[in-house]
Amino acid sequence: MATLLRLLLVEDSADDAELLLRELRRAGYEPAAERVQTAAELQAALARGPWDLVISDHNLPGFSAPEALALLQASGVDAPFIIVSGAIGEETAVQAMRAGARDYIMKDNLARLGPAIVRELREVEARRARKRTEERYRQAQRMEAIGRLAGGIAHDFNNLLTVIRSRTQFLRDGLAPDDPRRGEADMVLEAALRAATLIRQLLVFSRGQVVRPTVLDLHTVVRDMETMLQRMVGERIALRAALAPAPGPVHADQGQIEQIIMNLVVNARDAMPAGGDLTIETANVELDDAWCRSRVDCRPGPHVMLSVSDTGVGMDAETQTHLFEPFFTTKAPDQGTGLGLAVVCGAVKQNGAFIEVSSEPGRGTSFQIFFPRTESPLPGGAAVRPFQGSLQGSETVLLVEDQEGVRFVARDILQRRGYPVIEATDGSEALVILERRADEIALVITDIVMPNMGGPELVRRGLARNPRLRVLYMSGYSDETIDYTGLGAAFVEKPFSPEVFARTVREALNAPSPGS
């Protein structure tokens, strides 16, 4: 099959042009050519691009190949420039090549033209691929930097919000039921909750949220969400799930996967205001070396692909470059926070996957996410359910937290529920207490990131001395993945409400101790 060649021809002789086109067809190309003879015509044509190739005669009345080349370079159009001319001196040819012409071909030796074009187009393709790869890495670095910044801010905000939420709740609970100030306290709580939601999204983006991966079947996850998704998109959009009958299992956090799907589906819906088709697809795929080489975060091997595609308005290249940045949005100010795709991006990375997007204005958009397939089998049995009984307790708790505000709040919540509390400001202090009062302490509640000694290190050393030690981590941020499941440890996310905190503590105490 002939290859389409978008050719810009700088040539004053119609006969020569025809000869040239015939030669190109013979070489297996189907030229879509435009012939120009002056600088003005060339400039106008370049602006109309895109072009695969420019072929120029050397001398035209009032115009020349060097001038044409200069115009091409000034225009920024990335197309090889080949001179096809009658006999001229070797020196002229060398000069032209030095200026940036890719080849020089005599009109009486046109057979050389075909191979020269093949070579040039291949080089252009290689150059563009290199540029795309560089662009992807640059983009990845920028996202990394924004992510670190966002994660740092979120960490501090979570500590502050923990104090604001719990203290306001205490204040409110202390007021008489008909006290009008209850309403004001509710408004503070409401604002704190909204802030917590925003922070949670930022944390997902910066990959600072603690993930709880399990072995999952994406097919089941999507199936279970289908009814919900159809209701989210409404009746004007046809939701279709093209699911692989048996996709391999993946190791991922179910909550985050659901969030990824929901966010992509909402975006797809908003891209189709007049309705259209929305397809969710899963498939087993093998990624090879060549495909992965030009992509950040891609490792060859078996993957499960999850894609969400729409037939909506699509995006231009500029929009695609900023797509995953937090607070970048193409929606009206009241219609989106600009965090949807940032959240998707963070969640994808945190689950060891990577994401590809393909889109063209007017042609719809498709997001593809590739999860490494895991060898582990799917788990059976039901998940642990929240405790429903009384939240009171009398066991002694060791509370380890360097942020005073958070520590005091946690202490007050525990004491109100009847627990005796011993406090420590970091891991090393806690370790000393653990050694002296080992028999007394029923549960260690610890922050993860602390000066001197962090939570995981404290737990590791504590468990070495007492394998039956019960542990509850509390954090709103973590830059390392903690395998708390293996340690039998529980986890509570900051900023917590007094009720959730008390319940998690009760659950941790009721759970069988790790060493038993």
Added chain:
Amino acid sequence: MDRPFVLLVDDNPDDVALMQRVFNHAGVLGPNDVVVARDGVQALDFLGTAQTLPKVVSLDLKMPRVDGLEVLRRMRSDERTKLVPVVVLTSSDERDDLTQSYRLGANSYVRKPEDSAQFADAVGALGRYWFRLNRVPAETAPA
């Protein structure tokens, strides 16, 4: 016009399966008329972005991440979901939960019966009430 549906917010898959079965058998709701959210976060994400709102929300209280009371508080302070009826359906035995739920704007509070036959009866009655007998406010309330 989208068909009316119920949003079940419950982290217990057994309870959810039972409720879906009961709705189906009672003939009040088909499988596509029951949307399930596994916890409070998912429920709020759904309510915040859904094209159409549920006719009624059945809300469990004790759930991981964001619990039922928080979902209720958020729903009542959001103009969009302020008027959506909420039935708290919980196995919580904390006395405070009932008063808290009504204070935050629940329309009804039902303790999940321990016995699954009784539970099924209660769910069936709920379904019939909200999808056969009750015609307000979802269909008549001003937008």
